[in-house]
Amino acid sequence: MILRSMWNEPYLETCCRSALHRLCLAGAVGRPAGQRDDPCLLRMEGMGFVRDNGQGRFFVTDEGKARHAREVLKVADGLKPASARHG
Template sequence: MWNEPYLETCCRSALHRVSLCGAVGRPAGLKDGPCLERLAGMGLVRRRGDGRYELTPSGTARHASEVLKRA
């Protein structure tokens, strides 16, 4: 049974871009800002003190299962 909120294509792409940024983090103020805010509200990313976004452990797991298609 699927019990996770659906991620729009744009939000899945934003999640992947945050993953690609790694420890540097994804800066705020880019075109995917609304998606990053939505992902933050879902607990998949968090905004650091320097304003950049990074994956949370939940975001790492969701990225692996939904974007990379790994179990």
């Protein structure tokens, strides 16, 4: 049953996970278009993890933040990262 839920999520290549992480680090400023990770950002936009504001900047969606927490930060749903618990 665990495998079934895993296969229902689109796979993120290592480069896309890195791009998602950089995008999350950019925060409210977003990430400018025209960078080497544009293909990944455009792919993730199609998945609903990223949005383009139409003015040449990418931003992470709530869905993207959740995926980043689960897959990049390895945080279980509903739990805070260890760094947030100790601060």
